Amino acid sequence: MPQFDSLVVGGGFFGLYTAELLRHAGHEVLLCEKEADFMSRASYVNQARVHNGYHYPRSFLTAVRSRANYPRFLKEFPDCVDRSFTQYYAVGRHYSKVTARQYYRFMRSVGADIEPAPPRVRRLFDFDHVEQVFVTEECAFDPVLLKRAMVARVEGAGVVCRLGTRVETLHQTAEGGLRATLETPTGAETVEARHVFNCTYSQINALARRSGLPVIPLKHELTEMALVGIPDELRGIGVTVMCGPFFSIMPFPPRGHYTLSHVRYTPHFQWEDRPGERTLDAHGVFDRAEKTTSFPYMVRDAARYLPVLTQCRYVESLWEVKTVLPLSETDDSRPILFARDAGLRNYHVIMGGKIDNVYDMTDEIKKVLSGKAMDA
Ligand SMILES: Cc1cc2nc3c(=O)[nH]c(=O)nc-3n(C[C@H](O)[C@H](O)[C@H](O)COP(=O)(O)OP(=O)(O)OC[C@H]3O[C@@H](n4cnc5c(N)ncnc54)[C@H](O)[C@@H]3O)c2cc1C
Incomplete structure (x- = not known):
């Protein structure tokens, strides 16, 4: 059975960014995307605004984080x-x-x-x-240019990428690893990984439900x-x-x-x-x-x-x-969702409410990799 250090589920912007980060940390990474191409769902269909705080006059934290992330995004993706x-x-x-x-x-x-x-x-x-x-x-960002840049980076880093491959279920093995069943163009497969990152945005709970894991509101x-x-x-x-x-x-x-x-x-x-x-x-x-x-x-x-x-x-x-997040209803905030060990050891859920939130995610991933406790 193929074994990886990390399995990243979902090849949107967050999944691609996560996969590259993990690879640079030395992990053997498998990235599975169920659609025929990367960044074809929410990471393409959106308003393409690189947020710089102006959209969030009712959430100080989101406005401040946007302002911190905006120049980082422009610096990292100047051509996108x-x-x-x-x-x-x-x-x-x-x-x-x-x-x-x-x-x-x-x-x-x-x-x-x-x-x-x-x-x-x-x-x-x-x-x-x-x-x-x-x-x-x-x-504004150009999602097509962003996809090209991220796919080149991920492939250049040596992430194993599988398109048209849906992660069906996840289970903990007796040894404490995670086993995933995949639906691929050529049939069902099974892989094992030490860590799984669920970056499937609107599908986060679909995977959780199929695997008997807790639902995130x-x-x-x-x-x-x-x-x-x-x-x-x-x-x-x-x-x-x-x-x-x-x-x-x-x-x-x-x-x-x-x-x-x-x-x-x-x-x-x-x-x-x-x-x-x-x-x-x-x-x-x-x-x-x-x-x-x-x-x-x-x-x-x-x-x-x-x-x-x-x-x-x-x-x-x-x-x-x-x-x-339902909590965003009150102040229209867009925090990152990072749920570590979300029902299974080393199964983590990530959802970025907006593109620039990747920078709020990176610190959390580094903590997971170093085994540090999350901030309260
Ligand atoms: C209408 C709209 C407007 C928006 N406007 C903005 C904006 O102006 N600025 C901004 O910054 N953000 C905006 N956003 C938010 C932004 O689009 C998202 O924060 C971002 O795209 C999320 O990226 P992602 O990688 O998490 O999700 P996605 O790009 O959706 O990626 C998730 C991937 O997971 C795949 N997947 C799902 N289930 C499985 C499975 N079981 N196995 C394998 N693959 C699976 C999906 O096919 C998908 O490709 C908007 C969103 C929408 C919908």
Whole structure:
């Protein structure tokens, strides 16, 4: 039976990054991805924002961690980011959970650059609905370039990669190792590893359930990102209206279009994994779900704030399950989930709420490898 030091389940950005880290620590690593390609699920279908704190005026910790991770991401992946546009954050006049003054002061308190937007940009907004517009410093990542960079790194490091290979179940062996059954293109296989890292995002509990392991509370949403062609006035501009039932429009580098998302219409429905209750296979829910675009609702509402949006041209929609921690509901925070020994010795669960959270994960992995206790 093949034996590895570590098995990484899931070839999204977090799985690839974890696999490389483990390999550099001297582990023989097997990385299994059930889809035909790496980074084809949430790591591709997302808004591609490299967060720099501006999205989190209600969570000091997430804003501060984003600000710490942003320059690290730009430094590590300079060729995978699109900095060709300026990101503007507006604050809604009605229904916003923060005022423009609170927003400005909060961003200053976390050290973020923030200034009122210039008149040529302000003119695009309807100030009956928007209280203030700020110019900020934020960019987008290109998930296709990021995938290429990460796959080259992982393969260069000598990680054994298996595409089209689904990890079905995990069990502890009598010797204290972990045995995994795999569903591969050529049939079922079994492998053993000392450590297993479950980096399957929305599928974390699907693997746990099949293996009789504890369920981690997670909230899932079926989400739609509308890809749109933009009018000339919006070229070189990204806009996010905070902080409530508003919207974002910004470049999606791999397609050359913009993504339009709306807090009210992007999630089509939601469900939760709760310990003690039956959990659903999130990708199974995704496959069965009816996917009818909400673009007309998104654009009609968003155009009240940014009237030029009526000239957007709908191209198509990208769909994916978005997974967050239920605790994030209150303050919209995006901490990393790192559950060590999550029901079996040396079985660890990792879920990054956003791409730059990989840097919050690396310390935890290093602690696992050095056998140190986790922080309380
Ligand atoms: C609509 C939306 C918008 C978002 N916007 C942003 C944003 O603007 N900025 C940002 O930073 N973050 C954003 N995010 C969050 C970001 O996309 C995720 O944090 C990140 O992609 C998670 O990476 P991952 O590797 O954990 O998950 P994934 O990329 O989903 O990777 C998990 C992989 O595990 C595989 N898998 C599942 N089960 C198994 C199994 N049993 N065996 C083998 N393989 C398996 C899956 O096929 C998948 O490829 C957004 C997410 C969504 C859905």
